[in-house]
Amino acid sequence: MLLEQVEYVRPDSVDEALALLADEDSAAPLAGGQSLVNILKNRVAAVELLVDISALTELRRISAAPDGSLEIGACVTYDELDNSGEVRAAHRALADAAGHIEDQQIRNRGTIGGNCCLSDPTNNLPPLLVALDATMHLRSRSGRREVAALDFFKGYFATALEPGELLVSIGLPAPPPLSGTGYVSLAVAADAKAIVRCAATVRLENGRGATTIGGSRVVLARVAHVPIRHLQMESRLNGREASEEAVRAAAEAVGEGLEPITDMHGSSEYRRRMARVVACRAVLEAVADARQGGAPAPAPGSPR
Amino acid sequence: MSERSVAHPVTFTVNGEEHRRVVPARQLLVHLLRDTLGLTGTHIGCDTGNCGACTVIYNGKLVKSCMLLAPQADGAEIETVEGLADGGQLNGLQQAFREHHALQCGYCTPGMLMSATYLLRHNPSPTEEEIRRGIRGNVCRCTGYVNIVRAVKAAADALPASLEKLEKGAAR
Numbered sequence: 018m019l020l021e022q023v024e025y026v027r028p029d030s031v032d033e034a035l036a037l038l039a040d041e042d043s044a045a046p047l048a049g050g051q052s053l054v055n056i057l058k059n060r061v062a063a064v065e066l067l068v069d070i071s072a073l074t075e076l077r078r079i080s081a082a083p084d085g086s087l088e089i090g091a092c093v094t095y096d097e098l099d100n101s102g103e104v105r106a107a108h109r110a111l112a113d114a115a116g117h118i119e120d121q122q123i124r125n126r127g128t129i130g131g132n133c134c135l136s137d138p139t140n141n142l143p144p145l146l147v148a149l150d151a152t153m154h155l156r157s158r159s160g161r162r163e164v165a166a167l168d169f170f171k172g173y174f175a176t177a178l179e180p181g182e183l184l185v186s187i188g189l190p191a192p193p194p195l196s197g198t199g200y201v202s203l204a205v206a207a208d209a210k211a212i213v214r215c216a217a218t219v220r221l222e223n224g225r226g227a228t229t230i231g232g233s234r235v236v237l238a239r240v241a242h243v244p245i246r247h248l249q250m251e252s253r254l255n256g257r258e259a260s261e262e263a264v265r266a267a268a269e270a271v272g273e274g275l276e277p278i279t280d281m282h283g284s285s286e287y288r289r290r291m292a293r294v295v296a297c298r299a300v301l302e303a304v305a306d307a308r309q310g311g312a313p314a315p316a317p318g319s320p321r
Numbered sequence: 322m323s324e325r326s327v328a329h330p331v332t333f334t335v336n337g338e339e340h341r342r343v344v345p346a347r348q349l350l351v352h353l354l355r356d357t358l359g360l361t362g363t364h365i366g367c368d369t370g371n372c373g374a375c376t377v378i379y380n381g382k383l384v385k386s387c388m389l390l391a392p393q394a395d396g397a398e399i400e401t402v403e404g405l406a407d408g409g410q411l412n413g414l415q416q417a418f419r420e421h422h423a424l425q426c427g428y429c430t431p432g433m434l435m436s437a438t439y440l441l442r443h444n445p446s447p448t449e450e451e452i453r454r455g456i457r458g459n460v461c462r463c464t465g466y467v468n469i470v471r472a473v474k475a476a477a478d479a480l481p482a483s484l485e486k487l488e489k490g491a492a493r
Contacts, residue, residue, distance in 0.1 A: 018349065018368050018387075025346035025392045026325040033322050047390075054349075054388050055369055066325065067346065069393065096382075120458025121436065122373060125382040126389075 020057045027069040031156065031185060034070050039158040039181040041066045046183055048092050049126040052135050076130070076185060079103055085191025088154075091130025091184045096121070098129060108149060108189060110198035110216075110306075114141050119208075130184045133169065136176045136243070139210040143170050144238035145200055147246065148216035152188040157181045163188075170243040193232075195221040199302025201295045205282070212283040213239045213291045215299035221259055221307045230254045230263075235300060240277040240292050247271055250296060259304045268297035329392040335360060336404030344391035351375040351386040353394060354401060362402040362431050366460070373459035376432035377401050383439040385458070402431035405438065414438060414476040423472035425463035432459045437473045445480050447473070 025047075028034040038044050044066040047053055056062045070076055076092035081103045089104070098104050099116030118124055118132075118141055132142045133153070143166070151166040158181060166187075169177045178184065192198075202214035216236045221227035233254045235247040253267035277288035323329065332341045335358065344353055354360045354377070366374030368387050375386040378400035405412050411419065414437055424430045433456060440447060440455035447455065452473045453466070461469060 019345075019352075020347035020349075020390075022327060023347050024325055024327050025323075025329060025390060027323040027392070027395075029322050037325070050390070051370060051388055054390070058368070067390070071393075120373070121439065121455060122376055122383050122385045122388075122458045123370070126384055 018058050020054075021060060023057070023064060024066045025069060026066065027072070029073075031070075031073060031075045031183070034068050034073065035156060035158045035181070035183060037066065037068045038183060042180070044068055046070050046134075048131040048134075049094060049128045050131075051123050051127040052131065052137070070183070071126075071128070081107070087189045089129055089187045089189065091134075091186055092128045093130075095124040095127050095129070095132075099124065107192060108198065110200050111142075111145060111149065111189075114145055114200055117141075129187060133166075133187070134176055134178065134184055136170050136172070136174050138173060138239060138242060141202075141211075144214060144236045144244035145198075145216040146187065146189075147244045148198065148200075148218050148234045148236040149189055150218075150234065152190075153177075153184055154186045154188060155182050156185045157183065167244075167246065172242045192218075193220050195227055195231075195307050197221075197303045197305065197307030199299040199304075199306060201299040201302060203291050203295055210282065211239055213237070213277070213288045213295055215292070215295040216244075217296070217299040217303045219254070219259070219300060219303040219307055221304070227308050228259055230257055230259050230304070233300065233303075235271075235296055237271070237275075237292055237296060240275045240288055247296065249274075250300075254300065259307075261301060264300045264304065265297055268293050268300070271296045323392075323395070329395065331392060331395040333394040333397045333399060335399045335401060344394070346390065346392050348391035349387050350377075350379075350389040350391055350394060350399075353391040354386060354399070357391075360401055360403055364428055364431055366428065366432075371460070372429070373432040373436065373456075374429055376435045376459060378435060378439060383436060383458075400435070400438075402434055405434060413479050414441070414473070417472040417476035417479065418469070421468050421472035421475055423464065423469040429459055429461045429463075433461065433469055437469075437476070440473070441477055441480070446477050449474065452477075 045064045047067045047069045076090040078090045080088045095115040095118045105112040132140050146166040153164045153169045155162050164177050199217045202211040204211045218234045220232040222229045222231035233251045235250045236244050238244045249270040250267050257263045271293040272289050275289050277285045279285045327346050330343050354363050364374040366372035370385050370388045377386045436456045436459050452470050
């Protein structure tokens with residue numbers, strides 16, 4: 018298929034890219050293109066200039082700081098996240114999530130920044146990045162700013178990016194000691210879009226026994242326009258025992274107040290009920306991850 | 322910086338052979354290969370990045386050529402299905418596809434071969450599950466995949482006979 022007439026440019030630096038994006042109202046940064054090229058084919062976006070940032074080395078680095086935090090360039094691909102020793106060591110859940118996106122061809126091109134900037138509510142990475150308390154580093158010709166991942170996603174295909182602004186990297190704080198991550202999605206088939214999903218992080222306390230939840234983040238996706246923290250479930254977890262019974266009891270808070278959409282993949286009521294199920298499983302997975310630093314064994318009678 | 326334009330001069334190689342063209346910014350890489358260069362071994366199936374029929378290797382990475390733009394070919398080394406056989410002699414992987422009846426209509430085959438080539442370069446002795454994961458981005462509506470998986474396994478088992486050829490490709 019031939020796209021509509023469009024100009025293309027491949028800048029040599031982020032500064033050049035920012036100047037181009039600032040000067041042209043209908044310019045769009047082209048990263049991996051695994052969504053944007055289809056958007057252009059479908060003529061659903063009016064783009065007059067494609068600014069190809071996919072090969073800019075400034076955007077393709079993964080750097081680990083001595084304190085254990087990571088900064089991941091916006092144009093790092095899913096395959097690179099999957100195969101990065103640094104990402105896998107600090108955030109196995111992120112490496113695994115990236116390694117399960119679609120197929121090898123898409124993982125070789127699709128980028129973490131593109132996944133976030135599209136803000137497609139079915140995308141895998143946004144809820145996980147909110148749970149990991151990521152910080153989005155934005156640049157424009159006039160300066161830099163940082164936005165918490167929680168505040169970056171604004172709605173269906175909408176983010177906090179202002180015109181002329183570019184997501185350049187994503188910062189991840191070092192995981193605290195005795196912390197773990199769980200990520201559970203409900204879908205009808207391996208290739209299907211998630212109907213509802215939950216990313217959870219927990220930090221355990223009480224030394225080696227790790228019996229109490231000291232802090233938590235429970236982030237639900239596909240129940241609202243953007244990934245949301247379920248503060249009520251979090252407050253029911255924090256300070257309580259890290260047991261299956263206590264987590265199940267805390268998950269009872271999930272459901273009330275949620276108004277998910279009804280679509281061909283599931284009704285609103287189904288999503289509300291399943292949100293509770295995936296939230297419970299994700300937190301249990303996070304607890305097991307925190308205890309073992311390894312893959313949790315599924316609980317008997319709870320098929321994944 | 323490249324010139325901002327609706328048409329771009331590009332220099333690139335396909336299967337080791339250099340090409341220079343001026344391409345429209347709105348042209349897809351798959352059309353540059355098929356329509357401009359006449360390399361019609363790379364097929365177009367869905368044109369939406371789902372079916373994998375247009376799969377090629379771009380700078381060593383497996384990609385769907387309907388999801389890249391022709392100007393992105395500039396400076397690239399591209400490998401297509403035409404580069405697999407050596408002067409009409411099928412390579413080990415192609416021979417395995419033939420022996421194991423890994424194709425019926427053949428439409429998906431070029432993409433399958435490129436995905437399997439990439440897989441075997443990175444993992445010369447894949448398990449069945451790894452083979453299935455490796456060709457996940459390639460849809461076949463005829464075979465049910467069983468014989469394709471068998472063929473890739475057979476090609477892997479026949480290595481290093483075919484490894485030499487694959488490595489030659491990787492070194493390009």
